Amino acid sequence: MIETIRSSTRLIAARPLVAIGAAFLTLIVTFAIFAPWIAPFGPDAIDPVNRLLPPGGGHLMGTDHFGRDTFSRVVYGSRLALLIGVGVVVFALGTGVPIGVLSALYPKLGRVLMRMVDVLMSFPSLLLALGLIVILGQGVFNAILAIGLIYLTTTARIVYGVALRLRAEPYVEAARSMGAGTWWVVTRHILPNMISPLMVQASFVFAFAQLGAAALDFLGLGAPPDVPSWGNMLAESRIYITRASWLLLWPGLMIVLTAFSLNLVGDWLRDRMDPRFREMVGK
Amino acid sequence: MGRYILHRTGAAIATLIAASIIIFAFIHLIPGDPVYVMLGDGATPDQVAALRQRLGLDEPVIAQYFIWAGNALQGDLGQSVFFDTPVTQVIAEGAETSILLALITMVWIVGFGIPVGVLAAVRQGRWIDQGLSGLAMLLASVPTFWVGLYLILIFAAGLGWFPSSGYPSIFEEGGLSNLRYLVLPSLALAAPNAALILRLTRASMLDVSREDYVRTARAKGIRPSRVVVRHILRNALLAVVSAFGFTFAALISEAVVTETVFALPGVGRTVVQSILRRDYPVIQGVILIIVCLYLVINLLVDLSYRMLDPRVELE
Numbered sequence: 001m002i003e004t005i006r007s008s009t010r011l012i013a014a015r016p017l018v019a020i021g022a023a024f025l026t027l028i029v030t031f032a033i034f035a036p037w038i039a040p041f042g043p044d045a046i047d048p049v050n051r052l053l054p055p056g057g058g059h060l061m062g063t064d065h066f067g068r069d070t071f072s073r074v075v076y077g078s079r080l081a082l083l084i085g086v087g088v089v090v091f092a093l094g095t096g097v098p099i100g101v102l103s104a105l106y107p108k109l110g111r112v113l114m115r116m117v118d119v120l121m122s123f124p125s126l127l128l129a130l131g132l133i134v135i136l137g138q139g140v141f142n143a144i145l146a147i148g149l150i151y152l153t154t155t156a157r158i159v160y161g162v163a164l165r166l167r168a169e170p171y172v173e174a175a176r177s178m179g180a181g182t183w184w185v186v187t188r189h190i191l192p193n194m195i196s197p198l199m200v201q202a203s204f205v206f207a208f209a210q211l212g213a214a215a216l217d218f219l220g221l222g223a224p225p226d227v228p229s230w231g232n233m234l235a236e237s238r239i240y241i242t243r244a245s246w247l248l249l250w251p252g253l254m255i256v257l258t259a260f261s262l263n264l265v266g267d268w269l270r271d272r273m274d275p276r277f278r279e280m281v282g283k
Numbered sequence: 284m285g286r287y288i289l290h291r292t293g294a295a296i297a298t299l300i301a302a303s304i305i306i307f308a309f310i311h312l313i314p315g316d317p318v319y320v321m322l323g324d325g326a327t328p329d330q331v332a333a334l335r336q337r338l339g340l341d342e343p344v345i346a347q348y349f350i351w352a353g354n355a356l357q358g359d360l361g362q363s364v365f366f367d368t369p370v371t372q373v374i375a376e377g378a379e380t381s382i383l384l385a386l387i388t389m390v391w392i393v394g395f396g397i398p399v400g401v402l403a404a405v406r407q408g409r410w411i412d413q414g415l416s417g418l419a420m421l422l423a424s425v426p427t428f429w430v431g432l433y434l435i436l437i438f439a440a441g442l443g444w445f446p447s448s449g450y451p452s453i454f455e456e457g458g459l460s461n462l463r464y465l466v467l468p469s470l471a472l473a474a475p476n477a478a479l480i481l482r483l484t485r486a487s488m489l490d491v492s493r494e495d496y497v498r499t500a501r502a503k504g505i506r507p508s509r510v511v512v513r514h515i516l517r518n519a520l521l522a523v524v525s526a527f528g529f530t531f532a533a534l535i536s537e538a539v540v541t542e543t544v545f546a547l548p549g550v551g552r553t554v555v556q557s558i559l560r561r562d563y564p565v566i567q568g569v570i571l572i573i574v575c576l577y578l579v580i581n582l583l584v585d586l587s588y589r590m591l592d593p594r595v596e597l598e
Contacts, residue, residue, distance in 0.1 A: 017417065116301075118298060124573060125533075125536050126536035127539065130539070211424070211426050218544075238432065241435065241440070242436070248429070248436070259424035264420065
């Protein structure tokens with residue numbers, strides 16, 4: 001506990017912006033967990049009399065065209081933001097890491113798998129996601145898969161590069177010459193040494209998943225319209241931008257600050273990383 | 284060099300063939316009968332049979348692929364189900380808007396990203412570098428459609444300097460002055476990508492400035508500004524050029540959203556509308572063309588990179 005406090009004060013002193021980013025991310029997590037207690041209204045509580053109210057009074061961030069409280073919807077929106085972020089990271093790393101590691105360990109298989117990754121990378125990312133949405137249909141879970149597929153490719157590439165280098169390390173060769181099996185080498189040597197590049201990759205994937213999900217929502221191909229996501233809120237506010245510009249501000253600001261904070265934290269993690277792998281991640 | 288060109292071109296063609304199989308398979312991966320999905324439940328058996336025959340869905344799957352790919356090689360991407368016109372015509376109608384949008388956006392990206400990246404690198408570690416690097420990261424974290432909506436709010440609805448939506452062709456009334464319709468969309472599209480080029484220019488400049496020949500040039504007493512331009516920047520730009528292929532792909536992806544925000548009659552909006560209309564031949568055609576373009580641009584970038592820097596070896 002004391003160690004945690006000490007390292008946090010060190011971080012605040014050395015990289016104040018990163019500390020602010022980390023604090024903002026903590027706020028988002030708090031919003032997501034305690035949404036029903038923090039939000040003064042339900043996310044779908046319609047109040048036609050008080051529609052398009054500017055911020056102030058009983059509504060901290062104003063109300064939308066149905067009279068729903070914007071602050072409450074922003075708070076509930078952080079649940080979906082976290083769900084999408086975690087989902088995409090789990091999918092991208094859960095598939096990208098095995099593909100990358102197997103490709104590095106078995107060069108013949110690697111040639112096939114990495115070629116397939118190259119082919120997927122020849123599709124512009126959002127178009128790849130849109131294509132998958134057409135096949136799978138609209139929905140939160142499918143949006144996670146579609147965005148995850150984009151980052152499966154970049155993750156597999158990075159993991160492949162890092163694993164190739166680790167495989168050539170003297171201690172891995174030593175373990176192999178002493179008769180260690182593939183499983184042992186992977187679990188004891190390769191994966192543990194990969195944790196910091198993976199953490200950096202995870203933070204960037206999490207950040208870009210926010211932007212990708214927002215774009216899908218905006219196009220009407222992401223979360224169903226009744227779900228209070230920040231992207232949906234922006235899509236709905238579009239028609240009212242001249243009458244109620246604050247509707248544009250809050251959800252957009254949440255997306256930007258979440259992605260920005262994650263990028264800051266990712267950059268900070270990369271700076272602390274083994275310099276040999278630094279250039280491989282986060283491009 | 285000849286071997287290099289051959290090898291790279293071969294790899295690009297192999298990737299294109301693999302990608303074309305995925306794009307072809309797309310229509311078969313959609314759950315349900317694609318013909319019923321496209322025509323809706325009210326379709327008569329005659330209409331269904333006609334469309335099935337037109338799309339060649341009666342043939343065996345492998346034969347279908349070869350017919351489709353063969354037609355595509357001859358410039359026939361099939362018929363749009365919604366417009367009942369050739370897909371190539373639908374794409375050609377959006378091409379002018381999309382190409383001009385991409386070109387103007389590239390001007391912003393290069394014109395802002397490279398000089399500002401150089402400035403940040405030259406002032407490395409000072410407040411101006413930290414400020415610019417922070418700005419770059421912020422721009423990279425902003426959704427393009429959000430920037431677009433604010434640009435509309437401020438410069439179109441508020442100040443009235445630029446139109447908020449649509450784009451009449453430069454070949455119609457108004458001529459080149461119609462390009463003003465593309466100013467705000469291109470700025471929105473440029474924001475995250477200029478940030479990427481800025482960061483890349485800065486990093487690449489710092490890498491090159493640690494080279495021995497830069498130290499030698501400085502030791503010879505060459506003016507610092509000349510060292511920056513002649514020795515560092517010229518070599519640093521190599522890495523930036525190689526990112527252009529990637530940037531182009533990002534532009535195409537994000538143009539889908541930007542064209543929707545600004546209601547531009549481009550290829551990107553055609554994709555979104557075709558998805559909503561379930562006009563699968565158009566989706567397939569657009570994606571195939573974009574993948575082709577992307578591979579050609581990457582190939583050209585790779586080859587020019589090799590010409591600019593002969594040290595680049597075959598992988």
